[in-house]
Amino acid sequence: MYSHTASLVLPALERPGAPHGLEKARFTLPARKVLVGCLRAAATDLLVRWRLPEDERDAAVLVVGELAANAATHGRDEMSLCLTLTPGRLCVVVSDRGGPGRSCEPPAAGDPDEHGRGLGIVHALAERVRVRQDDRGVSVVAWLAVRTAL
Template identity: 35%
Template sequence: MPTYRRTFPGQPEEIHNARRFTVQCLGDPTTAATAELIVSELATNALRHTTSGTPAGTFHVTLSQTTHTLTVSVTDAGTTDTKPEFHHPDTEATCGRGLGIVATLAERVEVQGDHRGRTITAELPLPRTEKHRR
């Protein structure tokens, strides 16, 4: 099954390009919309909380499909004292909601890495096609 990878410069306008890349790689519009939101949240966090958001920074997006699962990963450039935290702030909060949104949308979320760089991976079930329903 296909795997798509791309590295983006650590500039805020590149989040749009990462979202577009995600949609272009995926066939199912519902899955693409969910994956696009996940990439947007994770890329925003990478730029905001790590050296990915510095002038020379980058972040990496990987999309991997199997028969039943889409795996969406964003890897940052690291060197930060903060660790990703999953929490659900109140509805009035203007920040701190990204990982909570990702955790709500994904079937499973995993964080790997350390101060040298972290990868956050979200797994989404793929919709069953007519061929699989029989």
Template identity: 40%
Template sequence: MPAQTKPQNPQTPVTVRMFTQRFSSTRLGARLARHLAVQQLDGWGIPYGTDLSDAAALIVAELAANAVTHGRVPGRDFELRLTLTDDTLRIEVSDARAEKRPREVTPDGESGRGLLLVAAFADRWSVLDRVPVGKTVRAEIALPRRAHR
């Protein structure tokens, strides 16, 4: 008698939404990045004023401010990328500064507290090399089930 096999479970399709925009490396560019990020999230079903939207706005604001303040190269923009999957919101801010790693952040340090906020609101964050030059700071927030449409 031939062995019976269980039917394979088909993989559930994953929806991936992406938003990418370059901004001038100015304080106005950083504010615009935050505003457009929450507007995009609202369009994706993460309403303004929710905990997730507010956390994302804070992370974008801190990373964009860092890109403008510490990662600025005259004449070069910074880039914001949002990626939304069924279980994760990824926020990436890239700049052209050659220094790849932020300084060690301590609660009583004179600067760098913004990264402590990023660490508090993101489930994980990291700094990646950017090709051809610069760095990308990536923060990810795990989504609760049905956090967006």
């Protein structure tokens, strides 16, 4: 049985030297299914601090949860979440290290297999989704249109 203690520190809202209109945060945890909720909670807290409207925040947290669940399932070492907010756009990147090669395409319509449906949700909520795969693992980048107060 795994026992993990995870500590997530939210970045300050004001960062000297940060470009105007840019907020960015990164979280890395062991790739364990039990820690997916930690990444969802961190994303929720941060997006509240960034004043994202509730409906857009809920969509973004759903994307984070689906991608983090995939990273926890397929990654071997760790999973990372990077959120970048610019005026009008939220970029969500979830990466896993050491995962085997896998398909990151949404399932075919009517596919009875439940695996992969989360990626269909991500594709439905995001303006654009890109998958990067190399020998270190897989990164999925999803861009969401948002109304921001930056």
